[in-house]
Amino acid sequence: MDPSQQGGQQPYQPHPMPQPHPAYLPNQPYQSYPVPPFAPTSAVNGFSIASLVCGLLCCLPPLGLVFGLISLRQIRRRGERGKGMAIAGTILSSVSTLLTLALLATGVLGSVWEGMKEGMDEASRSRSTLDLRSGDCFNLPGQGKTDDSEKETAAVETVECAGEHQAEIAGDYKITGYRDFPGERRLEALAEEGCQKINDAYAMDPWVVPHTMDFYYYLPTRQSWRLDDRSITCGFATTKGQMTTGSVRRDATVLDPHQVAYLRAEGLVLQAHYVIPEADFAEDVAGHQQWATRVAAALGQQARALRQHTWPQSASGPAMDRAAEFERAGAHWQKAAVTRDEERFWEHSRAGETVLVRKTEIALRGAIGLETVPPIEPEAGQESAV
Secondary structure, eight states, X not given: OOGGGTTSOOOOXXXXXXXXXXXXXXXXXXXXXXXXXXXXXXXXXXXXXXXXXXXXXXXXXXXXXXXXXXXXXXXXXXXXXXXXXXXXXXXXXXXHHHHHHHHHHHTHHHHHHHHHHHHHHHHXXXXXXXXXXXXXXXXXXXGGOOSGGGGGOOEEEEEOTTSEESEEEEEXXXXXXXXXXXXXXXXXXXXXXXXXXXXXXXXXXGGGSOTTEEEEEEOOOHHHHHTTOOEEEEEEEXXXXXXXXXXXXXXXXXXXXXXXXXXXXXXXXXXXXXXXXXXXXXXXXXXXXXXXXXXXXXXXXXXXXXXXXXXXXXXXXXXXXXXHHHHHHHXXXXXXXXXXXXXXXXXXXXHHHHTSOHHHHHHHHHHTTOOOSOOOOOOTTOOOOO
């Protein structure tokens, strides 16, 4: 009997297994897409880069134009890249070349160049007052008005001393003994004393200092003091903005030993005269007597210095004559130093000045090669440079 007919369940019949897709058959190797062959990139033409750079920077415009034309020819022949840069460089360089030719034809380019040179030259001559050194000549700002404000000037224009200028630096010195800013009045007093010595040493021959020039100095300001500025700068400046030429420097660096010996003697005598008492004779008799004593001592010492120096034969006679005048003048000042009578004091001091003869001085100066034209005395009421 057929089992299906015996009242039971129909027996389980397995379903056929599905066939795998060919793409997923086991152990079938992975099939990749083919890689396209590598195509080499063409090089950029070097002249095209050079042409563009010259065109952009406007440096040597014709050169950029030449580079551009060479580049376009090479690009066509070699198949290189950079045609756009070559064209751009050629156009820019062509415009720059035409513009340059137009400027040259009209003279504008020359004017611009001269203006640039003048500006650079002026900038190179601009010097901070803190950087001024002995021997520097310069022009004063503010049209040469030598008032107190000039002592706070930040910068000046330095020029050659042989040309026209308004001021010259003799030297500087450091202020000591003050931690805090001492004030302008105190600094001015220090400058009056210290700069006199520096100026006298720099310009030993007062005959070469024009009568239009006078004492001048720069002081530290309260602001520069905070930056550790402790220097007083000394020199000479013209009055009322006048111009002068040539340096007033006459020191051991430019003088010979005979000139130095003579000028030192005259200078020390003048320095003794500088320290005249401020008060009148009747108010300070002792001070005037001390002043006369110092002048007499200076005259005696410098008379001996002139006699002891070995002079050239042509200068020996005038030098001895000058020494004799110093001695006679010293005798008059010694008499002034011991009198308490005002009239007699000035009588002796004037006699001491009278025996110093200008003719003797000119003869000695000429014998040793110094200036023989006496300086022009300042006019009464002439303004000082300080």
